[in-house]
Amino acid sequence: MGILPVSEWSSWNSSFAGPGTGSGPLSGPWYSTHKTQLLGVLLAAASNFLISVSLTIQKCAHLRLACQAELKPHYKIKLWWFGTVLLGLGEVGNFTAYGFAPIDLVAPVGCVSVIGSAFISVLFLKKTMRAADILGGTLTVTGTCLLVTFAPNVPQELTARQIQNYLVSWPFLVYSILEIIIFCTLLYFYKAKAVKHIVILLMMVALLASLTVIAVKAVASMITLSAKGKMQLTYPVFYIMIVLMATSCAFQVKFLNQAMHLYEATAVVPINFVFFTSSAIISGVIFYREFQSATLLNMFMFLFGCLLSFLGVFVIARNKKEEHLQISFIDCGRIPGQKQTGKIQPDSHSSHYGTLRSEDDLVKSQS
Numbered sequence: 001m002g003i004l005p006v007s008e009w010s011s012w013n014s015s016f017a018g019p020g021t022g023s024g025p026l027s028g029p030w031y032s033t034h035k036t037q038l039l040g041v042l043l044a045a046a047s048n049f050l051i052s053v054s055l056t057i058q059k060c061a062h063l064r065l066a067c068q069a070e071l072k073p074h075y076k077i078k079l080w081w082f083g084t085v086l087l088g089l090g091e092v093g094n095f096t097a098y099g100f101a102p103i104d105l106v107a108p109v110g111c112v113s114v115i116g117s118a119f120i121s122v123l124f125l126k127k128t129m130r131a132a133d134i135l136g137g138t139l140t141v142t143g144t145c146l147l148v149t150f151a152p153n154v155p156q157e158l159t160a161r162q163i164q165n166y167l168v169s170w171p172f173l174v175y176s177i178l179e180i181i182i183f184c185t186l187l188y189f190y191k192a193k194a195v196k197h198i199v200i201l202l203m204m205v206a207l208l209a210s211l212t213v214i215a216v217k218a219v220a221s222m223i224t225l226s227a228k229g230k231m232q233l234t235y236p237v238f239y240i241m242i243v244l245m246a247t248s249c250a251f252q253v254k255f256l257n258q259a260m261h262l263y264e265a266t267a268v269v270p271i272n273f274v275f276f277t278s279s280a281i282i283s284g285v286i287f288y289r290e291f292q293s294a295t296l297l298n299m300f301m302f303l304f305g306c307l308l309s310f311l312g313v314f315v316i317a318r319n320k321k322e323e324h325l326q327i328s329f330i331d332c333g334r335i336p337g338q339k340q341t342g343k344i345q346p347d348s349h350s351s352h353y354g355t356l357r358s359e360d361d362l363v364k365s366q367s
Helices: 006-016 028-067 078-097 108-124 131-150 160-167 170-191 198-227 236-262 265-287 296-317 359-366
Strands: none
Touching (some): 028 078, 028 108, 028 131, 170 198, 198 265, 265 296
């Protein structure tokens, strides 16, 4: 391989490495334009990874507690509190990331917590690394890179007056009316008809999450501007957004806990990630107009990156078995009216499966 001339070396450096006037992906102009968004992405990725570490630590604390002879509440274990503190720091970091990057970029980066949980559990919980974990992680990382590259480049310094104008804009008013109608319909089926399907529960979570991310983005942006000397905390819209954020987040957690109670985490996690990310992107497009000046290529590649991230999360969560307490016998000695005190397991193919065997049947089987 020959040595490049000096002129070609200077051209290569200005395009890809140095702070010159090149147009490469690592050039000075590109970095100066996207450095705020890049900071938000890195902060969101680190925060979601911290969340996955905290959840793994809490899981380790529960497993240690289950192995102890004397049971005690989990909140008395230092390891559990350490995981809780890390979880709080991760959520604070996620909140701060909305002040530096658009919603359409921060929300999909939440897939880092899914990838982190899958790989960290192999190290700390001694789970087996599957080929699906590697494939899903590769797809998700590729999708995230596309998201970062083709994300909308919009100003992130949102003032209180801008947020007030967004609140009364006709696209958001139409979106709010449609969201209220859909949410009330789903709530009617959930409460009156007792339909607790996973899609209904997680759709209500996603509708509430769209309001949460709008409020979080507004509050984080106004706090960031106030920290820079441009006071925004005296406007009533700041406190309106805080109330909206707290209320929507509380009900979102309620319905999400209900879904986790009724269904396995392997089903809830990927569906909730897809619904949450989709609702967050839609709310960012409608409320903050984040794709207003984006080109068709950028929109297509961004949506393709979202699709790869969704597919990667589903591949990681697919066929993952939940941990259950395995009980391989039925103790008939504790059932009133039964003289048999041995521990037996009924044959699932016999006619007695699911019923107690009578004394005559036991005598016949023993003879």
